[in-house]
Amino acid sequence: AAASTPRVVFVLGGPGSGKGTQCAKLVDQYGFVHLSAGDLLRAEVKSGSPDGTMIQNMIKEGKIVPSSVTINLLKKAMATSGTDKFLIDGFPRNEENRADFEKMTGITPEFILFFDCPEKELERRLLGRNEGRVDDNIETIRKRFRVFIESSLPVIDYYEKIGKARRIDATKTRDEVFETLQPLFRPFLV
Ligand code: UP5
Ligand code: MG
DSSP states (O other), X not given: OOOOOOEEEEEEESTTSSHHHHHHHHHHHHOOEEEEHHHHHHHHHHTTOTTHHHHHHHHHTTOOOOHHHHHHHHHHHHHTTSOSEEEEESOOOSHHHHHHHHHHHOOOOSEEEEEEOOHXXXXXXXXXXXXXXTTOSHHHHHHHHHHIIIIIXXXXXXXXXXXXXXXXXXXXXXXXXXXXXXXXXXXXGO
């Protein structure tokens, strides 16, 4: 059978806004495949790939890895997944990411989620997380916040303007946030 065009939802929001947490819940209930761009990049570092050192340095500085690297990882993960419903978490982070993904895959998202949360709460969550991430220290966290505001918010604005952004109040509890997602994802059950 001919492969159908994948259906993609981009899950965006500041560092620690709950993207990974909510994606895990959505996978269980709606049968999406969850692709975290950050997780794919961290796995690439671990695998000892030639790009590994560059990627690790970018993550430590809170900088955005060149589009082609991230998009190739996403494309490979999509191709081997065996499904056609994807939550792409933490990507696109800048205008280059957004435009290159469209060019390299031909895919435009169904909609994007924007997990909105003030920095004070994001900082509290990131410093409370204990997963040994090289970017969960106050110095890198401040850099990630700055990059989010300067590079990632304009991407969210772009989707706002074309009516594709769905703003979610991410300050609520995990279960409350998940409740607010239900009406948006119900159409994917059919
Ligand atoms: N938590 C979650 N929900 C909560 C709630 N409602 N109330 C209270 N606590 C809540 O959650 C963070 C923490 O908060 C957890 O402890 C959780 O239990 C708790 P999580 O779900 O992990 O939030 P998330 O938004 O996924 O945070 P994350 O730190 O993963 O976001 P980032 O966007 O910073 O990280 P990512 O992994 O996407 O990217 C890391 C780096 O990789 C980037 O800085 C960049 O250098 C690089 N990168 C690229 O270059 N390009 C890409 O395309 C992607 C990444
Ligand atoms: Mg995450």
